[in-house]
Structure formats: C-alpha cells, structure tokens
Amino acid sequence: MKKIIKKHPLALRWFHWINFPILAIMIWSGLLIYWANDIYGVKIGGRELIKFFPDSFYKALNIPFRLAEGMAYHFVFMWLFFINGLLYVLYTLISGEWRLLVPNRNSFKESWQVVLHDLHLRKEAPAQLKYNAAQRVSYSAIIVMGFGSVLTGLSIYKPVQFGWLASLLGGYEMARSEHFILTIGYCLFFIVHILQVIRAGWRNFSSMVTGFDVVPAEENDVQAPANLPSSNL
Amino acid sequence: MKETIITERKLTEKTVIAFTVFILLFIAAIFVWKWIRNQPAESGTLSGIPSPLRKGLTIDEKLFRASFNPNVLVKTYPISAAAKKVRVNGDVGMGNDFDAGNWKLGVVKDNGDTAFFSMDDIKKLPKTDEVFDFKCIEGWSQKTWWGGTKFSDFLKYYHLDKEATNSFVGMITPDKKYYVGIDMPSALQTQTILAYEMNGKPLPMDQGYPLRLIIPVKYGIKHIKRIGTIYFSNTRPRDYWAERGYDYYSGH
Structure with a gap:
C-alpha cells in the first residue's frame, strides 16, 4: 500500500503546462521583433559589458530578418498568454489556492533562509506549507511580471489609443525597455526554476504531471494500519 | 491536503495514465505548431505569413x-x-x-x-x-x-x-x-x-x-x-x- 497526497489541482497543472510553450513562443517571437532594433545592453563607465544580443547568438537561433513573422506570432499568441494567465489568477482566487501562494508577513525574510538552505549554507529550512517562502515570493512575482508584460506590451502595441498607459509607464521607449527587462526576468526565472526542479528530484516533477505526491515509505510506517502491533518495534 | 491510501498497482496505473496524457498532449502541441507553420500564405495583398497567423x-x-x-x-x-x-x-x-x-x-x-x-x-x-x-x-x-x-x-x-x-x-x-x-x-x-x-x-x-x-x-x-x-x-x-x-x- 502507498499513501498519496493531492498536491496540484488539475486546473493548475493545465495552466502551468499551457503557459510553458506559449511563453516560449512569446519570448522567441519577441526576439524576432527585438532584433530589428536591438539597442539594449549593460554599460558601466562607457564600456559595454553585455550586449543584447551578440551576432553569434542571433545566428545560432536563426533570428535575423524575421520581423514580420515575429510580429504575427506575437500578436496572435498574446491572446492565449493573456487568457491563460487570467484564468490562472481567477482560479487561484476562487479556489483559495492563493493563500498557499501569496507571500505572508515572514516570506521575504524566510526566502533568504530558503536560498541559503538550498545553497547548503544553512542546515535547516524554515517551516512551510505547500510552497516555501522563496516559492511564494517568486511564484507571485512572476504573476505580477506577467501583468506587467501585458500592460507594457499594450502600451507599445497601441501607443495612441493607450497613450495614457504609455505615459504612466514613462513613455513609449521606456515601456519598450520595461517589456524587454521583464522578458529577461522570465529567462532568469526559468533557469532557477529548472535548477530547482532538478534539485527537488523526480517525485516533485512527477507531481506536476500526476497531481499527487507519493508519501515516502518511512512516513508510511509511522501510520501503519492499526491492527498491527506497533509497540514491539 | 487530502491523503489517500492506494495499492502499489493502482499508483502505477494512475502515474502511467497521467504521463501518457501529458506526453500525448505534448505531441499534439508539436503537431499544431508544425501545422501552423506549414500553412501556405493567402494570395493577394494579405500575404507573406501562414494563413492562420x-x-x-x-x-x-x-x-x-x-x-x-x-x-x-x-x-x-x-x-x-x-x-x-x-x-x-x-x-x-x-x-x-x-x-x-x-x-x-x-x-x-x-x-x-x-x-x-x-x-x-x-x-x-x-x-x-x-x-x-x-x-x-x-x-x-x-x-x-x-x-x-x-x-x-x-x-x-x-x-x-x-x-x-x-x-x-x-x-x-x-x-x-x-x-x-x-x-x-x-x-x-x-x-x-x-x-x-x-x-x-x-x-x-x-x-x-x-x-x-x-x-x-x-x-x-x-x-x-x-x-x-x-x-x-x-x-x-x-x-x-x-x-x-x-x-x-x-x-x-
């Protein structure tokens, strides 16, 4: 006999796995668009440390001269990205799942402890429910970022009709750079997310597909069926 | 969180079903993607990209x-x-x-x-x-x-x-x-x-x-x-x- 615990509701698994390819398409098509005016970089004291992006990077991903294609994909798949994100937020609100997700008073302090624990610089992880403090902070931040991408995107897509929004975000060119920075944020999130999934192991990954977590054997033993004498151990 | 006790066999069954559906959907998504990319462009002035786009x-x-x-x-x-x-x-x-x-x-x-x-x-x-x-x-x-x-x-x-x-x-x-x-x-x-x-x-x-x-x-x-x-x-x-x-x- 095995004990399983319901972990991820079916709806959440759908939202998560639909978002994955759609966000990938949005980032890829965004890259096709960005290439046509690739002006961003990180400069310190006049020296360019990072250029977004080097020619070799574009070449490797076959990015150049595909602006029209990029815009077409971007402005079709944006609807799926938006609707899926909206449904996710509505679901978490209505189901009450948000209580497990949104950071609480201690989450910001504790998320550092989680990071230190995960880096093996601290022995104990802080107590948690479904998600640890770092997860609460990052999974909530990513939703805020998604909202930000929709708003900055809208203000550069229709900068006249949504001129008020563009002004609010610092103007057309500022909104474009914010849209870009958010995308870099997704990529960083993705890297950490993948590393954490690998670190957490198969059981954790499996639960994102099956929805349930299998309770390890040693915990099973503690609650052995009542008809077995447990005192003779 | 809800706990359930199930047999080992049932657990395997549930896992296999979930992963089968997951992989099938993944393959379906790839097919939809390829289908979009392979659609010809419309003729006339609205041209240059696959017609679904x-x-x-x-x-x-x-x-x-x-x-x-x-x-x-x-x-x-x-x-x-x-x-x-x-x-x-x-x-x-x-x-x-x-x-x-x-x-x-x-x-x-x-x-x-x-x-x-x-x-x-x-x-x-x-x-x-x-x-x-x-x-x-x-x-x-x-x-x-x-x-x-x-x-x-x-x-x-x-x-x-x-x-x-x-x-x-x-x-x-x-x-x-x-x-x-x-x-x-x-x-x-x-x-x-x-x-x-x-x-x-x-x-x-x-x-x-x-x-x-x-x-x-x-x-x-x-x-x-x-x-x-x-x-x-x-x-x-x-x-x-x-x-x-x-x-x-x-x-x-």
Whole structure:
C-alpha cells in the first residue's frame, strides 16, 4: 500500500503546462521583433559589458530578418498568454489556492533562509506549507511580471489609443525597455526554476504531471494500519 | 491536503495514465505548431505569413478598428523637441528617374476620372505643423517636425466627400513601386497630413519630395513617401509591406 497526497489541482497543472510553450513562443517571437532594433545592453563607465544580443547568438537561433513573422506570432499568441494567465489568477482566487501562494508577513525574510538552505549554507529550512517562502515570493512575482508584460506590451502595441498607459509607464521607449527587462526576468526565472526542479528530484516533477505526491515509505510506517502491533518495534 | 491510501498497482496505473496524457498532449502541441507553420500564405495583398497567423492579425485588426477613437490625439511636442537629423529608412518607390518638374498629384474619383492637383492647389489650404514621435515598425522612434495640408481638409475642399465614404484609401508612388492601403477613419483623423515640409523646409528628396503622407496613428510603413496617385476603395488596396507579412492595419 502507498499513501498519496493531492498536491496540484488539475486546473493548475493545465495552466502551468499551457503557459510553458506559449511563453516560449512569446519570448522567441519577441526576439524576432527585438532584433530589428536591438539597442539594449549593460554599460558601466562607457564600456559595454553585455550586449543584447551578440551576432553569434542571433545566428545560432536563426533570428535575423524575421520581423514580420515575429510580429504575427506575437500578436496572435498574446491572446492565449493573456487568457491563460487570467484564468490562472481567477482560479487561484476562487479556489483559495492563493493563500498557499501569496507571500505572508515572514516570506521575504524566510526566502533568504530558503536560498541559503538550498545553497547548503544553512542546515535547516524554515517551516512551510505547500510552497516555501522563496516559492511564494517568486511564484507571485512572476504573476505580477506577467501583468506587467501585458500592460507594457499594450502600451507599445497601441501607443495612441493607450497613450495614457504609455505615459504612466514613462513613455513609449521606456515601456519598450520595461517589456524587454521583464522578458529577461522570465529567462532568469526559468533557469532557477529548472535548477530547482532538478534539485527537488523526480517525485516533485512527477507531481506536476500526476497531481499527487507519493508519501515516502518511512512516513508510511509511522501510520501503519492499526491492527498491527506497533509497540514491539 | 487530502491523503489517500492506494495499492502499489493502482499508483502505477494512475502515474502511467497521467504521463501518457501529458506526453500525448505534448505531441499534439508539436503537431499544431508544425501545422501552423506549414500553412501556405493567402494570395493577394494579405500575404507573406501562414494563413492562420494572418487570420489572427485580421481578428486583432477588427477589434482595434472597432475601438478606434479618432478623438484620441497623438501626443505632440514643441518644435524645439524635433530632431535636426531625421532618420531615413526605406527607399522603395524613390527611383532616380523621378521628374519633379512635371509632378502632379493624381486623385482617382469614384466615377473613374482622375483629377490632377499641383503643389499650389495643395498649399493654398491651411497649413498644419506637427511634431510627434514617429514610430517605425522596427521598434525605434524619433520626434520629427512635419508641415502640410490635413488630408481631411483636402478631401473636403476639393469635393471628394463621396470618395471619403469608401472604407479604404490607397496611395501609390509615381513609379508604382511602393503602395499603401489605409482604413478611412485613420486617414481622416485630423493629424493625418499630406506633408510638403520637414523641419520648416521643403521635403528632402529622400524624405519623399515633393509630397508624402504623415499619419501619426500608424507605423512609419504607412507614411508613404512621394505620393503619385490616390484612390479609394471598399476592398483593401494593395499594401507593400502587408504583402511581405506585416500587419495590414499597423495602427496605433
């Protein structure tokens, strides 16, 4: 006999796995668009440390001269990205799942402890429910970022009709750079997310597909069926 | 969280089913992706990209044309904000064999006649100067200063009101190599001008001398340089960049 615990509701698994390819398409098509005016970089004291992006990077991903294609994909798949994100937020609100997700008073302090624990610089992880403090902070931040991408995107897509929004975000060119920075944020999130999934192991990954977590054997033993004498151990 | 005790066999079964569905959906998604990419482009002026994407862009267009508000004006700036060195992008339709001396603007009327207008015919209407943030579809923008005649004034003054009831207006360069199609509400928006000046001087050759369109509610691709002929239609006029996969509407 095995004990399983319901972990991820079916709806959440759908939202998560639909978002994955759609966000990938949005980032890829965004890259096709960005290439046509690739002006961003990180400069310190006049020296360019990072250029977004080097020619070799574009070449490797076959990015150049595909602006029209990029815009077409971007402005079709944006609807799926938006609707899926909206449904996710509505679901978490209505189901009450948000209580497990949104950071609480201690989450910001504790998320550092989680990071230190995960880096093996601290022995104990802080107590948690479904998600640890770092997860609460990052999974909530990513939703805020998604909202930000929709708003900055809208203000550069229709900068006249949504001129008020563009002004609010610092103007057309500022909104474009914010849209870009958010995308870099997704990529960083993705890297950490993948590393954490690998670190957490198969059981954790499996639960994102099956929805349930299998309770390890040693915990099973503690609650052995009542008809077995447990005192003779 | 809800706990359940199940047999090992049942656990395996549940896991296998979940992963099978997961992998099948993943494969289905790849097929849908490949299907989209392999669809041929539509023929005609809405070309250049797989037809499902074009359908998507047309839905976007419908939505934004329906919600277009001509009273929302494009933000304008003082003349001091205008760039002295104006970026030149694109020279299709700007061949060297252009005979500026004999240029006249041809307007095809609904009855099939073409009326010709000299620069003086255009200049005698009130002049509008505007500095706005010119936005290129490539993603850059630049504050630039243009002067010319409001397109809506031009149509009214020369009794082209009936023509203005068409859904679209088309414009073509004298060599017919560059052409745009524009929905009428955007063309009639009060900031759309037939521009003959840039930075207070006649248009430079590479900016479309003698007359170009400035339509601040659109991307730069619609601001056709060196207009030769204007015509009206209820079906989409040909559009150079739409034929190359860009959004026909390209509106802001």
